[in-house]
Amino acid sequence: MFMKIPHPNALRRAAGFPHTILLGSFLGLLTSAFAADAPALTLQGPDGQTQVVNRFAELPAQLAKSTAPGDWRLTVNGQNELRGGVHLSLAAGQRLIIEGGGPDAGFEAAQVPADQSAIYLDAGNFEVHGLTMRHGPHWSLRVAYNVRYHLSQLRILDARGGGIAVFGPRGVDQKGPTNNVIEHCLVERFNTDGGKWTNDGMLVQDNQARVSANVVRDSPTETMGIRVMGARNYIDGNLVQNVSSKDSGAIYLGAGDGIYTAVGNFVRHNVIVGAQCGVYLDDGTCAAQVGKNYLIDCRGAALYVGGGRDNSVRENVALRCPVFAQMDNRRSGWPSLPEKAKTFSDARARLKKAVSQKDLRERLVAAGFDVNAFEKLSKEDFNRPEGNRLVGNVLMPPATVVKLKNYARPSEPLVGIATEDPALPNRQLPANVTDWQQLSANAVGIQNMPDVAEILKGIGP
Secondary structure, three states: OOOOOOOHHHHHHHOOOOOOOOOHHHHHHOOOOOOOOOOEEEEEOOOOOEEEEOOHHHHHHHHHOOOOOEEEEEEEEOEEEOOOOEEEEOOOOEEEEEEEOOOOOEEEOOOOOOOOEEEEEEEOEEEEEOOEEEOOOOEEEEEOOOOEEEEEOOEEEOOOOEEEEEEOOOOOOOOOOOOOEEEOOEEEOOOOOOOOOOOOOEEEEOOOOEEEOOEEEEEOOOOOOEEEOOOOOEEEOOEEEEEOOOOOOOEEEOOHHHOOOOOOOEEEOOEEEOOOEEEEEOOOOOOOEEEOOEEEOOOOEEEEEEOOOOOEEEOOEEEOOOEEEEEEOHHHOOOOOOHHHHHHHHHHHHHHHHHOOHHHHHHHHHOOOOHHHHHHOOHHHHOOOOOEEEEOOEEEOOOEEEEEEOOOOOOOOOOOOEEOOOOOOOEEOOOOOOOHHHOOHHHHOOOOOOOHHHHHHOOOO
């Protein structure tokens, strides 16, 4: 199901082409100072003309010399040092492809100031693949609003801050390019500065994007492995391991005042190991589909449903998690955090505007959000976390299925916020499997779910 995409240069070598075809006969014109193993940046324009770029920081100026539409292609060889963040902007109709010319191709970003982004895709259409980025600042790679992007086979290592960040639309009521992709990337040892609720491995604020077959691991800090804030995104086939502590999660959905319009996200076929929380639906996140994931050794709970409604949690496997799902009613009031009331009030106003438009209303309904409840219920009743379904999940070994927490009235018990289905009950099984990599769908009786081994074969750069 998850196919590992070979690096483009590997395909060229297999076909008998030279290691980097972009240089062509121009290689013969270079002096001996540009040895094969020396860092080099080679830029090819839409007209086929090729030139050497001495430093990556010079690339914006080179690109600005032409507004001709078409593809620009930058081939990166060796490790290139960055001393400051580089902003890349393209003219309309242009696309820039940045690719590594070998296994060591990439950027050393230790000298980039901590509050910057090493590479900032500011405007245009970009493909970036086959690069290694080390010691990145606040973000190693940042993508701005309205940018089209396809990021693949990136290796982001030992980042002081976060890995990849996308700042696009967040909800069905906001527009932007769709079908953007982050796939087959590795983010390893990030947030080494130890920031709280920042510096995620991947932060994706976008609609209809795909985050697939990535590895995000080794940051046991209070931040997120993969944070997604938008609508109708697919987060599938990823391995997220040894991340998150305290109040954070491996895969996180949340959207601030967009909680009612950032709906229809799919979290499926992921393998999560050793997190505080496996999948975290924060601050009233609604209408998410969390299904057929492997949640392993989650110290707090395999899943949090933080006050939202109409979420489906179906046929997940939890191994050695003390609690499967922790659920609460935080939208109904937080005595110690009154500012949260404004967030939920703003979200309600945003939803009211969205449902007044026929196309947006249809998108909300298609995502599984109960628009009728919003229109018929009082504000208090609507804020109750209703319509959540918890069905067909497997707990190994037996553990607490649901732990409820009443934020609005801590002294009173919270009941009745998740429905189960007798036709597809949650099951408690002995933990016959000690090695999580041996977990299989057949062993737990879930159809059409890939085995862990199958998912692992398809991931990474």
